[in-house]
Amino acid sequence: MMINLEARRLVLFVADGLRADALYELDENGNSRAPFIRNIIMHEGSWGISHTRVPTESRPGHVALIAGFYEDVSAVAKGWKENPVEFDSLFNESKYTWSWGSPDILPMFAKGASGDHVYTYSYDAKREDFGAQDATKLDT
Numbered sequence: 001m002m003i004n005l006e007a008r009r010l011v012l013f014v015a016d017g018l019r020a021d022a023l024y025e026l027d028e029n030g031n032s033r034a035p036f037i038r039n040i041i042m043h044e045g046s047w048g049i050s051h052t053r054v055p056t057e058s059r060p061g062h063v064a065l066i067a068g069f070y071e072d073v074s075a076v077a078k079g080w081k082e083n084p085v086e087f088d089s090l091f092n093e094s095k096y097t098w099s100w101g102s103p104d105i106l107p108m109f110a111k112g113a114s115g116d117h118v119y120t121y122s123y124d125a126k127r128e129d130f131g132a133q134d135a136t137k138l139d140t
Contacts, residue, residue: 016058020049062105066090091118
């Protein structure tokens with residue numbers, strides 16, 4: 001029996017440090033700080049909240065969301081540059097995947113993907129300066 005899905009595509013937004021309650025907070029004038037995303041949450045899309053697990057770093061969180069398992073903590077010994085165990089991800093089940101983001105996260109999902117359907121676009125790794133005074137410089 002086929003189940004009729006609401007949509008044939010998934011749009012996944014992942015933002016490090018974004019707390020779910022920030023999408024519900026109102027500014028001093030009573031307006032949403034994220035009106036577009038809040039409108040999707042309230043009226044159009046399906047949504048969920050991901051709960052973190054140690055280690056609370058970007059890479060293991062992305063692996064948990066996209067591959068469905070908590071990454072082996074031994075990967076920290078390799079500086080999170082590669083996973084010591086090969087894994088499958090949601091991207092292998094998709095017809096196409098387009099991803100934009102960090103140069104230290106995107107390649108690991110493209111590397112493990114079967115076929116030629118995962119496209120990654122990231123900024124130059126030299127632009128990452130986590131100690132900078134102005135964190136907005138990391139915005140892409």
